[in-house]
Amino acid sequence: MASADNKLYFIITAKPPSPNGYITAGEICFIDKQRYNEWQKRQTDILPVVCMGKLSDTRLDKVLLQPLLRREAELLMALESSDDRLLALKNPEALEKASKLSEGCQVLVEYKGQWFKGVIRYIGRLTSHISDPITGVFFGVELQGEDKGKGQNDGSYFHKTYFSCSKNSGIFAPFTRIKPVDHKPSAPPLHTQSPLSMTSTEPLKAGDRVTFFGDKNAHHGMVMDIKDHQDGKMVLISTDKDEEGKQGGERWIPLDCVIKEELLNKDETEKIDTSRGPGMGGSADSDEITVGSLVQFLGKTIIYGIVRWIGQLPDFPGMTAGLELEESSAGVSDGTYKGQRYFNCAPHCGLFVKLSSCRPDDRFSAVKKKLFNGQSDNDEAMLSEEQENVPPIRTEDVSNRLIGKMKGIQGHCNSCYMDSALFSVFSCSSVLDSLLFKTTEYKTIQTILLKNIVNPLRKQGFVSEHSVMNLRKQLQKREHCPTYTTDEKDPEEFLSLIMQEIFLLDPPLILCSQAGGSQKLQSCYYYQIFMDYNHHLVLPTVQQLLEHSFYSNSLKLSEVPSCLILTMPRSGKSFKMFPKIIPSTELDITGLLADGPQQCVLCGQLATCECAECFRDKTFSDTGFKYFCGECSTQVHFHQQRQYHKPSTLLLPQGFSYSQSSGSDRRTPPREKLELFAVLCIETSHYVSFVKYGPQDTDWIFFDSMADRVGESDGYNIPEVQACPEVGRYLHMPLAQLANQVPREMEGVAKRLFCDGYMYLYQSKTMCLYR
Structure with missing residues (x-):
């Protein structure tokens, strides 16, 4: 590969048309200079560029590409969202200033909504990912003066030290959260934290036009000087008019009572x-x-x-x-x-x-307001139906349509199990959409689910608690459960009910029991992982748990499921068996299939036999069923520790054959994989959910139907959906490092995913189209 210095970098400024519709605006791409020159000679408007994080070329029209300097591309790469990159691109002056910053520069850095004084101690990347020619450039800032101790670390990031400073005095930030400080001899830059000027990203200095507040009226003037006082910072202002109406006059005013006029016009006049x-x-x-x-x-x-x-x-x-x-x-x-x-x-x-x-708030009509207070009995007549059928929310629309308070599904009266299940299954996935259109005798329930829950969730990003309560009432009317409007349930109980009893969906999971030497098929709608206590797993992945459970219960998959719903093992009725479980974002089920070609764990060729006794043998791999070709099986079982094993012969699928000359078919068997699209978590009887909504590692959102509440018994819950990109960073962390993470110290909401995972939902992109 050519060096990074021999690359030209671009940012995609608009979403490309089909067939490149999967590329989003705001992605960074590159092309080798020599190749660029060759394509220029062709006098074509199309360029074969490579988008960061992808391996193959993408041919894009040059009109979609804006050229970048390498440093500009690195700075933009530090921004996780494509929308953030496009927004930052609209401020070329800030991008240029950030490109000129160096270690030792004094800056203001934003952290948790506040701006602090600091000095740049490090400029560079924070990851070791090297498949792309460049990575995002971050600024490591050591906080100074009165802002010391208000940061997030000591110059370390994920146990790697980039610079040294005192505890909680270091911050790593992209350039959009950095502002250079311009020194003036007459007045050093100050970090203003007035209640009215907290949105300021610029320090107050001599010469600024300001407004300050007297006992009755607002006054205007110009900053002459700023000094420290025993009661805090004081600002000397030459006023336009003093309190007696005379022109001029100078007054010392506490800094907390002063705001720059440009900010007042921008924020206060408008707001x-x-x-x-x-x-x-x-x-x-x-x-x-x-x-x-x-x-x-x-x-x-x-x-x-x-x-x-x-x-x-x-x-x-x-x-x-x-x-x-x-x-x-x-x-x-x-x-x-x-x-x-x-x-x-x-x-x-x-x-x-x-x-x-x-x-x-017009998101709550007068009808809804009455319903919040329980003043309506005619539930079905008051439903606000979304008539058109709406597809799942696209990756690029999630931030605008789903993120924020009063987003998702509003919780009410122990409904969190249903809220989190519905949000997980329908917000960003279509794997169970067949439920919405199947012929059923329970047409009212199907209409409520489609018109009042799924469609509004996908189109508006919000579903009121009344819609879910109406579904619960209909389930109760049909005598499926007399306490559906009041009591807490398990999400698998609810999903099984609507799939099996209401919509009569064919079970997505067909298991093959191999106990006793005979094969028996059994169908189910979800699989509860059971673990025997003869295992050595400490920090297991979902992949390991599923394999161990299948092994312990002599189970295999009869076919690739379109949707695989897994509930985690419990010790007794309610206690977790493991303090942490690592979500497997991709579940390789090839070895779990009863029929189908298998790969030798040693040489990778077509396997001809399976050895159950080798399952727990870590000599070959840490986990998984052990399949061997004939030659490898002979060598493995020649060892005295394995000479009494009894491998069983595999039936080769049609199209594959055993070669006497080479020992096996030389073709590599295909892998069957499922992708994780949602996780339901429970802590202290409250269910929440995580949804993987896009292809990037950081494309995770967290949903809580009862994140906040207004009022008491006559009030209502406020649901919230928030982005949680930190999940992706923890998933890339080495297992030993992740095991040492103290749950309460984990960033954002990640602790709840790793420590409280209860139900994992997987889908097959190839099979879900046929269900």
Whole structure:
């Protein structure tokens, strides 16, 4: 391969048309310079480029490609999302500044929504993946001064040290979370943490136009100086008018009471003091709004939040609402205004707006509002049906359609088992879509499932709790279970019910029992993994657990299943057997098939026999059924430890033959694999789910139908879907390193996947089309 310096780099600026529709806008690609010159001579607009993470060429029109310098490509590669790369591309000045940064530069670095002062100590990659010519470049920053100890590490990332600093004083960040500090002799740059200026990414300095707040009114002026005081930072401002109305005058003002005018115009004018357009306000709507109401208001886009406080603020006429916003970092406060706290919320999630500019959240109509309070009995008549049939959410649409609060399926009254199961099966997969269109006598249940749950989930990203409750009521009416509207169930119980009893789906799993020397077929809708205690697994993968369970129970697969639902082993009725289980994102079931060509574990050729006694022998491999060709079997069982083994002969499938001259068919048997698309987890009787929604290692989302709640007994739950790319990073971690991870210290929600995994859902891309 040519060196990385001999490459030309591009970013794809738009989604290519078919047949390259699988390529997304925002991907980085490259081509060798010499090859580029050869194609230029052909005077063609098509270039054979290679996208990062892929091995083969992709021919794209040059109009879709924007050239990048190598450093620019490396900086953009550090951004996980293609959308983030395209957004960063719109700010070429920031990209150019980041390209010029070097170790030792003083910067501001963003972490958990706040900006801290620091010094760059490391610039480079954080992974050892080398199949691509370049990898993402990150900045390692050591926090300075009063911001020391507010970071995330000591200069180490996944047990590798990139620079040294004190505990929790190091941060690794892409260039979009780095701002260079411009030093001015008259005033050193300061990190402002005023409640109103928390969204500032620029330090306050001499010469800035600012606004500060007096006892009654807002005042304007220019920064003259900034000094430390025993009570904190103080800013000397030359005012436009003093409090007596005279021009000029200088005043020392606490830094917390000062905001740059450009930020005030940008954030506060738009968010706090802006009258709303037609249809977004009105006294009728405002009269309905109280503390705890879900509301929306119009800024540059429609923004949603929860009312946490209503009252009057200094300097603002009329009634004001203090909102906690659904979208993090969309606000300018943590519930404080001018140093006084009015309510509590996370930084950057609080916002004060005119009460008259708010209206009830239109995602909850008046009908739904009544239903939240249990005021309707005519359930079926009030369903809001989504008539068209909607396909699963595409990878590129997940971030816009699913991520956020009030996304997914809303939980209510012990429904989490059903919410998580429905979300896992239908949000991003079509493997069980046949349920939605089969002929059934339970047409009402099928209509509710399709029109009121699956279609709205896929089209709007949200399903109200009423739709799920109506499904539960219908199941209860049909006397399948008298407690479906009140009690918690197991997700496999629910899935088996709708697949087997409601829709009469052919069982997707056909098992072949080989106990007693005879073969018996049994069909089922899911498989419960049972483990004997004669094993040495400590940190098992799902692959190992399934193989051990099949071995212990003398089972094989009769055919490749379109959908394989696995529940994990339990010790007794409710206790986990393993503290951690590693999800196998790809499940190789070749060795589990009763009929079909098998591969010799030693030479890779077509196997002719199987040895059950060799299953636990780690000489050949750590796990799995052991198949051998004739020659390898003879050598293996010549050893004194295995001479009493009794290998069984395999029946070769049609088209394969045993060669007397070479000992075996030289062709390599094909591998049958299933892909993981969802995991249900349980902790303290509450089910949540993870969904693998795309091809990238980091394409994971986490769903909780009861992530938050408004009100008490007469309130309702707020579901939430969040991206969790950290899952992919842990899955790539060596097993020994992963075993040493302390669960409570694992990043994001990853701990719940590894420690609380209960049900794993796999699909076959080739077989699901025929079910």
